[in-house]
Amino acid sequence: MAYDLAELNFRTVADPRGLIEEGDAKYRANVETAAEKITENIKQSPIVLLSGPSGSGKTTTAMKVSEALERRGVRSHYVGMDDYFNTVTPETTPRTPEGDYDLESPLCLDMELLNDHFTRLARGERIHIPKYEFARQMRAFEPSKSLKLGKDEIVIFEGIHALNDMITSRHPEAFKLYISARSDVTFGKKIVFKRTWFRLVRRLVRDYNFRGASAQVTMSMWGNVRRGEITYISPFKDKADFQFDSSLSYELPVFNHTATALFQTVPEGIERYDELRAVLPALQLFGDIDESLVPPDSLIREFIGGGSYEY
Secondary structure: OEEEHHHHHHHHHHOHHHHHHHHHHHHHHHHHHHHHHHHHHOOOOOEEEEEOOOOOOHHHHHHHHHHHHHHOOOEEEEEEHHHHEOOOOOOOOOEOOOOOEOOOOHHHEOHHHHHHHHHHHHOOOOEEEOOEEOOOOEEOOOOOEEEOOOOOEEEEEEOOOOOOHHHHOOOOOOEEEEEEOOOEEEEOOEEEEOHHHHHHHHHHHHHHHHOOOOHHHHHHHHHHHHHHHHHHHHHHHHHOOEEEEOOOOOHHHHHHHHHHHHHOOOOOOOOOHHHHHHHHHHHOOOOOOOHHHOOOOOOOHHHHOOOOOOO
16 A cells, blocks of 8 residues: 555645545554454454554554454454563573564564463463563563453453464464554655665654653664564565554644654764665654644554553
């Protein structure tokens, strides 16, 4: 799918509310379809595996799918797979070819524990979900919570490696969902804003707003993030039972003011410097939409704040 730049800019000025409502309606339709398919699969498995690359909006989507399932009489639980990370140690943590810790690798996850928990939940047994302390890069001593599924209950496990063969080959009956911002922006027949840039902008704005990370820090990590996506995430997307595009037609005009200021600070010499510098003039092709027009339950509230969900 592609958005047309001329149409976006026209509607940004002439009908911003309509543009927002239309974008949110398309996203809601995908959420409802996912919920319907999950409901149909519940007799095969109570496990849902939700994957997508960084900045896809996985957390908000998991919560919205949960709401749609509740309306269908299916109670849902959410588990972030990040809590299954192993403690980082020089001896066991995988490394990049350059010798740095490869924190994008699925081998950073405790796959044996994950697979054991999937099996136990499907049997109706109780599990104790671990808790990972990112500040110390280690597994906490106490679990985060316990979970046991009842009748007509499902659990959504969300994480970038949820569709990896190390999981899906052992649990093929689980419902597999993949989301990503998958639309380019075109002018004529030329792509003027790449689909991967949607997620970079989202991540840049989120990290600046909520994680205390400068634009330089986020952008210096982007090369390794993309390498991890290409190696560990994208090859498994076709394992999904349902895929959908989480991009919103109105998001770039909403992000524009903040993102432009952040991209102006791109330092020379970082990995993928030429590409990152190219995002700034591409952003300047878009108009601006005041974020006050964005509904509190919008997906992009995950990145700009002021929303109705807690993260």
